[in-house]
Amino acid sequence: MSKPIKNMVTESYRRRFEGVDGGVIVDLCGVASNDNNLLRSVLAQEGLRVTIVKNSLARRAFAGTALEGVSQIIEGPSALVYGGDSVVVIVRQLVDLLKKVKNLELKGALMEGEVFEADQMEALSKYPTRQEAQSQILSVILGAGGQVISAATSGGSAIASILETMIEKLEKGETIAAA
Numbered sequence: 001m002s003k004p005i006k007n008m009v010t011e012s013y014r015r016r017f018e019g020v021d022g023g024v025i026v027d028l029c030g031v032a033s034n035d036n037n038l039l040r041s042v043l044a045q046e047g048l049r050v051t052i053v054k055n056s057l058a059r060r061a062f063a064g065t066a067l068e069g070v071s072q073i074i075e076g077p078s079a080l081v082y083g084g085d086s087v088v089v090i091v092r093q094l095v096d097l098l099k100k101v102k103n104l105e106l107k108g109a110l111m112e113g114e115v116f117e118a119d120q121m122e123a124l125s126k127y128p129t130r131q132e133a134q135s136q137i138l139s140v141i142l143g144a145g146g147q148v149i150s151a152a153t154s155g156g157s158a159i160a161s162i163l164e165t166m167i168e169k170l171e172k173g174e175t176i177a178a179a
Helices: 003-016 033-045 055-062 068-072 087-097 118-125 130-171
Strands: 023-027 048-053 078-083 105-111 114-117
Touching (some): 023 087, 033 048, 033 087, 048 087, 055 078, 068 105, 078 087, 087 118, 105 118, 114 118
Antiparallel strands (some): 023 078, 048 078, 105 114
16 A cells, blocks of 8 residues: 555544544454344444454554554454444443354453453443443432431421320320420
């Protein structure tokens, strides 16, 4: 490949992956065409894209960007799967597809600047997405707040109950014994 062509491909990568801050590197080598079509259609339904990259040009294009960490895991035939709300969503989809698509290999992932190796993909698929984590935090905060309010009002309701009992006894003409 001539130098001008390499520069054009590198620039194309920069434009295509502008704003992308994470993704999963996969090896599609040996994947049958029907399986490849299945993989791409399932991923497209989730708003995910697959782009086969030339390693040296991708490393050059990703230098100084949020995808720079991907350079550590690009080796051999590589494709970048990206898009969607979270890298966790991508990994979950790919882990499910491993059962259906023969010869698909997950090489690693980049999420929020952290590189995950191939052996960490199963664990990464169990991470909560950003929305799931936010909802978990919110439920913990609301649960704790509800307990604080319950504890603060329970003493007042107990005193109100005692006073109500005292008022009822006084209205009936009964005496109230000192506790």
